[in-house]
Amino acid sequence: MRPFKELIPLEKAQDIIIRSVNPVERVEEVPLEDSLGRVLAEDVVAQINIPPFSRAAEDGYAVRAEDTFGAGIHNPVKLRIIGKVDAGEVFETPIKKGECIEIATGAPMPKGADAVVRVEDTEKDGNFALIYSPVYPGRSVAPEGEDIRKGEKILEKGTVLTPSKIGVVAAIGNKKVKVYAKPEVAIIPTGSEIVPPGEDLAPGKIYDINSYTLAAVVKKAGGLPRIMGTVEDDEKKIRDYLEKALKYDCVVFSGGSSVGTKDLLIDIVSEMGEVKFHGVQVKPGKPTWFAIIRGKPVFGLPGFPTSCLSDAYIFLKPAVEKMAHLPKSDSKRVKAVLSRRVVSTLGRTQFLTVRIEKEDGRIIAHPVFKTSGAITSMANADGYIMIPSNVDLVEKGEEVEVFIFEN
């Protein structure tokens, strides 16, 4: 195998990637009920006033406020009830001096009325309401446009749609919303030993794991995975796959353990674009490379499933989030105590998968890493710890920070 020219530090590799990728500017319109977590591609401007009409803020009687002046517990004002208006209805006849209308919260204020007397401050007496408390004009009324004025910008381009922001869009009557398209990420495992799950396993073959773990990480990061299937160690086939994959926004290769594949792939990639780095001071993940071809980011991740997955978290996920216009998400972290001594390699940041368990009220992190090829370390892991490049040993009982694998 070709030696790595120079291993670069993890942070530098992450920095190169994040500077090299750009948010996807394509826009699509989605129904409001499918918009959770999407990112607004335009400002949302109110086309209506909110509330759209002056409305009662309490149940009671709509009145001309001046008719209630002087009312009191012992000398109620008597107003003639000329009708009733419920939410969703409109009372057309304007009220005149000495009149009132029974009104429900949310119902439009009748013409002529400028206040609502709460039902608690009244008593019904046949066709009349006894008003026991005076109100000032505007009392218990939510005037048209009080909350939002027509033409007002209510949500900015770039806003991530949470439940509350979705509610704001619904409030002004939009049933669709313009959002940025999700970045489409082509996923290509290399190696002729790899076959898709569901097929029979011929001798010497193993199942494709990385397409599925990578797809899940891409999805979680707000991207749209495009599982393209395995490419063999053949120059023409690799070129064909790359051409197809470059229609998408980003391409991710994983591994290829057959002798020479990596060299062939990196040679083709170098020729078609610019390799930004090849080799990172991180364990696992040393052979990781990253290139830009025709403006599109192309990742070369290791083939071993655990290495590929931890690489996906540290390199691919932040890139996809940036392409998706999403803020960089933080892993959930917990403090734990290491269950046994762990050695690490100086000069390389090490990621170690761990299982966490509560014991006697403490949280214990048990290393579950067996070998790079081991699936059980993925099955049993709840997360990973990161051992900095300048640390070669973490003692049993030391406090570590566990980054939780989230769904």
Add this chain to the structure above:
Amino acid sequence: MRPFKELIPLEKAQDIIIRSVNPVERVEEVPLEDSLGRVLAEDVVAQINIPPFSRAAEDGYAVRAEDTFGAGIHNPVKLRIIGKVDAGEVFETPIKKGECIEIATGAPMPKGADAVVRVEDTEKDGNFALIYSPVYPGRSVAPEGEDIRKGEKILEKGTVLTPSKIGVVAAIGNKKVKVYAKPEVAIIPTGSEIVPPGEDLAPGKIYDINSYTLAAVVKKAGGLPRIMGTVEDDEKKIRDYLEKALKYDCVVFSGGSSVGTKDLLIDIVSEMGEVKFHGVQVKPGKPTWFAIIRGKPVFGLPGFPTSCLSDAYIFLKPAVEKMAHLPKSDSKRVKAVLSRRVVSTLGRTQFLTVRIEKEDGRIIAHPVFKTSGAITSMANADGYIMIPSNVDLVEKGEEVEVFIFEN
């Protein structure tokens, strides 16, 4: 309006709800690529060994270990290369004494070979390999079933499928996975003033907000929202809607601001099932009720959008998570400094929406609440603070914990 019999504390209401709802036991099969975040409805048992065959763990030469004994830098052992095996291939001819086979990482070990000499410790010399270092049997070989044995349980029923667990399922060749069905949650806003977004707004009408915010919260909690449209204040219509809605796993009503609707609804619900509580010491959210009808949870949330949403977070979300077999999710929280004095009501837990901003390196929480009906408090809010029921005042500058609204 009917007075509340007794307001119960927030924690008691949450406790009643969580004890009353049960996980949904229906099972469905989904493609592996759609399984992120789903919950396994059965143990996953390996039908194959992993690795499925003994394989080389490094690039080099497959040898009979004993042939290398005594090899050294100055006296290499010379072995005849009888072939080459790449990952994905099988080399049929067994090797004999004095022979070796060029082998790639991941390739099956040829018959007769019991170790791999790393390429770094060899040199090619025509049809021969010079071996500069002895190896013991098993060196650089991953034996069949080393990682996982056929018949071994590798993931337990109830496991949430994260990217790594999905990888484990792929590793054993399953392209589908049996998961619990998502709880289906019927969403019904009440009130004849409410029309769906996208329709024209007749006088006196307002747009349906709660269906969309509730649907988003349900989705986020692992449920499947069923938006059923508005039900009017009519006994027969409410009964019809309830019958339809009770086909789902859970029913959520929101509000109804017209006089009498709430009474009518709660009367029908009381008659059809058991009302577990009606009225909570929380602000907003006082009129919240919760009932069980035919074993299914039925929520009555307030109509005002901000009240409905905060109720959804504190009451509905944990219930849906439990129905979905998911662990209770914690809101992301940040510590912030309150930008102004806030008064609260003793005896009621208050939720107050805030916007957060960084100023001079500190995180400031600005209350954005206007009125219960206000949409702008939803538009501008990044999260909320909770003022305990025994606190009536939070001073400007006090530290508060902000629960972030996540997408």
